[in-house]
Amino acid sequence: MSLSVKHLLGIKDLTAGDIDLILRTADNFKDVLQRPIKKVPTLRDTTIVNLFYENSTRTRISFELAEKRLSADTINFTASGSSVSKGETLIDTVNNILSMKVDMVVMRHSASGAPHFLSKYINASIVNAGDGINEHPTQALLDAYSIREKLGSLKGKKIAIFGDIMHSRVALSNIYLLTKMDAEVIVCGPPTLIPKHIERLGVKVSYDVKKTLAWCDVANVLRIQLERQNKPLFSTLREYSLYYGINKQMLDSLNKEVVIMHPGPINRGVELSSDAADSKNSVILDQVQNGVAVRMAVLYLLAGKKDEMPA
Amino acid sequence: MPNSGCAEKDQGFQMKSLFTGQQLQITIERLAHQLLEKHNDFSGSVLIGMQPRGIHLSNRIYGKLAELLPGIQIPYGKLDITFYRDDFNTSSEALPEARETSINFSLENKKVILIDDVLYTGRTIRAGLDALLDFGRPESVELLVLINRRFSRELPIQPDYIGMTVDAVDAQRVKVLWKELDKKDEVIMI
Numbered sequence: 001m002s003l004s005v006k007h008l009l010g011i012k013d014l015t016a017g018d019i020d021l022i023l024r025t026a027d028n029f030k031d032v033l034q035r036p037i038k039k040v041p042t043l044r045d046t047t048i049v050n051l052f053y054e055n056s057t058r059t060r061i062s063f064e065l066a067e068k069r070l071s072a073d074t075i076n077f078t079a080s081g082s083s084v085s086k087g088e089t090l091i092d093t094v095n096n097i098l099s100m101k102v103d104m105v106v107m108r109h110s111a112s113g114a115p116h117f118l119s120k121y122i123n124a125s126i127v128n129a130g131d132g133i134n135e136h137p138t139q140a141l142l143d144a145y146s147i148r149e150k151l152g153s154l155k156g157k158k159i160a161i162f163g164d165i166m167h168s169r170v171a172l173s174n175i176y177l178l179t180k181m182d183a184e185v186i187v188c189g190p191p192t193l194i195p196k197h198i199e200r201l202g203v204k205v206s207y208d209v210k211k212t213l214a215w216c217d218v219a220n221v222l223r224i225q226l227e228r229q230n231k232p233l234f235s236t237l238r239e240y241s242l243y244y245g246i247n248k249q250m251l252d253s254l255n256k257e258v259v260i261m262h263p264g265p266i267n268r269g270v271e272l273s274s275d276a277a278d279s280k281n282s283v284i285l286d287q288v289q290n291g292v293a294v295r296m297a298v299l300y301l302l303a304g305k306k307d308e309m310p311a
Numbered sequence: 312m313p314n315s316g317c318a319e320k321d322q323g324f325q326m327k328s329l330f331t332g333q334q335l336q337i338t339i340e341r342l343a344h345q346l347l348e349k350h351n352d353f354s355g356s357v358l359i360g361m362q363p364r365g366i367h368l369s370n371r372i373y374g375k376l377a378e379l380l381p382g383i384q385i386p387y388g389k390l391d392i393t394f395y396r397d398d399f400n401t402s403s404e405a406l407p408e409a410r411e412t413s414i415n416f417s418l419e420n421k422k423v424i425l426i427d428d429v430l431y432t433g434r435t436i437r438a439g440l441d442a443l444l445d446f447g448r449p450e451s452v453e454l455l456v457l458i459n460r461r462f463s464r465e466l467p468i469q470p471d472y473i474g475m476t477v478d479a480v481d482a483q484r485v486k487v488l489w490k491e492l493d494k495k496d497e498v499i500m501i
Contacts, residue, residue, distance in 0.1 A: 001408050028409040032394070037445040040394035304399055304406040 003301050007119050007126040010135035011176040025297035033069065033293055043072035046303050047102045050170065051094065052129070053079040053109040058264050058288065059129050059139075061240060063106050066295035072303075090114065091121050098124055106233050108132075112169075125302045133167050139263055140173035142294040144181065146287045147218055150259050154181040158198070160212045161185065163222030163271050164193045164245065166233075170263045171222060175201050188212040189244055192233040194244060209244055214254055220261040221246055221272045237270050247273035257281055264288070329458075329477060329485070330498035338474045339368070342455060343375035345472050346424065353385045355450070358420040361412040361439055362391040365427035367489040368457055372426060388414035392438035418447035428487045430456040432470035458485050458498060495498075 003018050011019075048067050052060055060076070072163055077097070079085075085092065099240045104125045107115050112132030119126050130136040144154060151157055154305045159178050165187045178185050179202040188206040199205060206212045213219060213244065223257055225238060234240050251258060260272070260282040268274045277284060350356045353376070360369025366389055373387050378384070393409035396402075425439055436454060443452065457474035463481060477485055479500055487495045 002405050025409065028391075028393075028412075031412060037444065039445070041395045041441065042396075042399055045400065300394075301406065 002305055006302070006305060007115070007128075008137050008298055008302060009115050009119060009126065010138045011140050011173045011180070012135065013081050014137075014177075014180070016180050017142065019141070019177060022076055022141055022294065022297050022301065025150060026141075029069075029300070030290065030293035031297040032296075033289075038197065039069050039071055041071045042300060043067070043070035043303055046070075046104060047073040047075065048104045048299070049075045049077055049097050049102045049104060050129075051077045051097070051105055051107045051109075053084070053107075053114075054130065056092070056108055056129070056146065058291075059108065059136075062288070062291040063127075063129060063138075065292050066299055067106075069112040069292065070296055070299060071297070076186055090118060094118060094122055097291060098122055102300065119132045125305070127298060127302065131170055132171055133172075135173045135176075136169040136263075137173050138291070138295055138298060139170045140177040141298070142287055142291040143170075143174055143220060143261060143263070144177055145290045145294050146261065147259065149157050149286065149290065150283055151217060154178065154183045157183045157218065158206045159183050159185050159218045159220060160206075160216035161187050161220045161222065162209065162212070162244070163189050164224050165189055166195045168194050168222050174220060175203055179203070181261045185211055186215065190234055190240070209246065210250060213246070213250060213258060216258060216263060219246065220263075222263065223265065223267055224270055237267075245269075245271055246276055248275035248279055251276060251279065251281065259283055259286060312361040327498055328497055328499050330475065330496075331491075332496035335373045335457075335496045335498065338457070339371050339375060342457075342472055342474060342495065343372055345363065345378060346372070346376065346455070347379055350422065350424075351455075352380065352383060355420070356424060357386040357388065357416065357418065358424050358426060359388045359390050359439075359443070361425065361427040361435065362389055362412070364429075364487065368428050368487070368489060369426040372455070386416045388412075388416065389427075390414065390439055390442055393441050395438035395442045397434060397438065402488060412442075414446055418443065418449045420448070420450045423449045423452045424455055425452055426455045428459065429458040429485050430454070430468075430470050431463055431485075432461045433464045436468050437466050457487060460485060 001021055004015055005013050029098060032038060050060060050063055105124050105128045106129050108129040109131050112134035114131050115126050115128040128135060128137055145172055161171050161174060175185055186201040186206050187198060187203050188209060191207060194205055258281060260276055262272055266272055266277055344463050358473045360366040368431050376385060389411060391410045391412045393407055408467055423443060427435065429444055440452065453471040455472040459473045459476045461476050461478055479485055483500055485500050488495060
């Protein structure tokens with residue numbers, strides 16, 4: 001069994017079979033993470049560089065842990081404090097690192113399409129850890145894993161994505177994945193934060209948070225991406241939280257349990273109140289734990305990919 | 312490592328049946344008694360079946376021992392070694408899919424009986440030892456196999472309990488069929 005792709009650039013390139021394989025493999029790795037020795041020697045001959053041109057805590061640590069648990073050697077690169085400030089180009093930076101026998105690249109960059117561009121120039125496998133406002137495939141995979149863990153499967157489930165859809169690569173990757181796996185998706189937020197024509201991706205649009213909460217099985221709440229907005233798209237954070245924020249009172253007034261998810265970091269009190277984030281329906285910390293298992297699965301499946309697959 | 316072959320003629324060798332269902336039963340009973348002889352009441356001993364195909368044998372052996380030692384619960388686990396293989400990047404075959412590993416007890420100071428169906432090159436068992444040692448430090452590890460392909464070892468690994476010894480050429484495959492999977496119990500060579 002193997003993936004149909006050589007790189008993980010986006011969910012767009014994956015088949016439903018690929019996604020299923022990654023989630024099933026992640027089950028095995030989650031098991032490894034519960035053992036007293038949380039390691040397997042599988043990738044001990046592999047060196048992986050974490051090439052982060054953009055800030056990150058969660059994703060970087062998660063990838064680093066996944067790599068170490070697979071016994072791979074890891075190198076961390078952050079743009080600040082490197083030759084990038086001397087004007088070194090992306091291709092030069094990566095080729096210099098690869099010439100030191102590095103086998104895989106995990107990359108986060110602020111330009112959408114940067115990993116796709118790079119994949120044309122280098123031989124190593126690339127894992128996209130987030131590119132601009134395009135995709136964040138491993139986040140969508142761990143979100144799917146968490147939903148599957150809590151609700152059993154993705155098919156037919158109702159997932160609502162709340163917040164800054166327009167600037168969110170997490171939203172886009174989730175939309176591609178959930179529609180591929182036959183879930184129903186509604187995106188919900190202020191009209192200024194929802195891109196026009198997004199229905200063409202197979203999702204419905206709503207501007208009413210309460211109604212959408214009543215409809216969905218899972219609420220994936222996104223952070224307001226202040227750093228990606230160069231014009232004011234809503235009046236104040238306080239007004240956003242009044243009209244579009246989610247709190248425990250709203251959840252309690254429903255007749256059913258809604259699973260609460262958030263990719264992190266949470267702006268507590270803005271998109272999600274603390275009592276909702278810390279409630280028993282929240283799988284936010286499980287998402288983080290699942291992230292390591294899912295990333296182990298991705299790295300394992302990509303590293304094990306042979307150049308010529310038997311017919 | 313031998314993988315699941317299919318029952319067709321291979322390089323002019325015919326499919327040959329080595330064990331019938333009834334012979335298999337008798338051999339499994341004999342192996343269970345051998346274990347009993349060495350381990351008595353199994354206090355301090357555990358059984359571990361190797362995924363994916365050793366499980367069927369270890370299930371039968373566990374069942375037989377449960378008959379012979381009523382009231383005694385022998386700790387029984389399953390071990391998958393996909394992540395410990397030494398041919399992860401180099402094998403020309405596709406990545407095998409990992410199965411369940413479930414060892415819900417400590418191996419610390421226990422006598423482990425590792426069970427697999429066919430011992431061929433010894434690499435699966437080598438990987439199994441690595442995986443086992445990640446669960447703790449056993450007092451000892453013994454190997455029980457149904458079929459011992461005697462002259463094809465690539466590592467210095469030998470079995471302690473043997474169902475049957477088979478001398479086969481490299482090109483031949485020895486496959487164990489189980490009633491649960493293949494509708495009948497049989498050992499064939501193809």
